[in-house]
Amino acid sequence: MSLLRLPFIIGAAAGFHVSVTAPVEAPAAHERVKASLTEVMLQLSIHLATIMKSILWAGVAAETTATISFHLADDRVPGFVRSLRGLPTQSPSTVFAIASTCALAGGLIRLWCYRTLGRFFTFQLSIREDHSIITTGPYSYVRHPSYTGLLMCCAGILMMHSSPGAWMRDSGMQLELVRWTAWTWALIICAAMFGTLRRLKEEDGIMQQAFGEQWEIWAKKVKYLLVPGLY
Numbered sequence: 001m002s003l004l005r006l007p008f009i010i011g012a013a014a015g016f017h018v019s020v021t022a023p024v025e026a027p028a029a030h031e032r033v034k035a036s037l038t039e040v041m042l043q044l045s046i047h048l049a050t051i052m053k054s055i056l057w058a059g060v061a062a063e064t065t066a067t068i069s070f071h072l073a074d075d076r077v078p079g080f081v082r083s084l085r086g087l088p089t090q091s092p093s094t095v096f097a098i099a100s101t102c103a104l105a106g107g108l109i110r111l112w113c114y115r116t117l118g119r120f121f122t123f124q125l126s127i128r129e130d131h132s133i134i135t136t137g138p139y140s141y142v143r144h145p146s147y148t149g150l151l152m153c154c155a156g157i158l159m160m161h162s163s164p165g166a167w168m169r170d171s172g173m174q175l176e177l178v179r180w181t182a183w184t185w186a187l188i189i190c191a192a193m194f195g196t197l198r199r200l201k202e203e204d205g206i207m208q209q210a211f212g213e214q215w216e217i218w219a220k221k222v223k224y225l226l227v228p229g230l231y
């Protein structure tokens with residue numbers, strides 16, 4: 001196993017950790033918008049964030065341990081660690097490297113959004129006291145850059161661990177507990193990505209209703225939702 005893989009898997013996990021960790025406390029009940037069915041489902045995945053992060057870091061720890069153990073003499077490696085080795089994996093493939101970089105970049109975009117919005121960035125749809133529209137930083141390019149970052153991160157993580165040569169795909173999935181945990185984790189992530197896409201228009205509608213002409217002026221200037229020039 002190549003040690004070159006470790007910075008990629010650790011960086012991607014760090015990006016995911018940032019992406020699903022709320023930067024501020026949840027808004028008060030009177031500040032929250034009445035939740036739709038999509039929002040209820042999305043909030044369920046948010047409540048599972050701590051578990052999702054723990055599972056991902058456990059996978060990172062397992063792969064890191066297995067990778068390092070390949071470079072040690074067998075008599076220095078405990079039996080349970082040898083069971084994690086599975087098949088020797090190659091150096092990072094192009095897909096693996098691109099996917100992990102995408103996940104890390106997504107986390108950095110989310111962090112940029114957290115710092116730009118400050119107390120207005122909540123994981124629950126809400127209009128806070130003294131709320132105002134922020135049109136600087138990433139919000140001068142697209143209307144929902146934090147969702148761009150989240151989708152990049154989630155897609156990157158899924159692609160990275162399912163790419164040819166990935167430990168999770170070639171070795172980890174041979175262990176029944178790991179296999180079932182990984183599939184459940186991936187399904188929750190896919191559901192969260194779907195909910196995020198559904199949330200775009202809903203959030204725009206809430207902002208338009210709350211800020212009226214101010215939002216409309218900004219929406220005319222910043223036309224795209226996620227990707228400048230594309231969508």
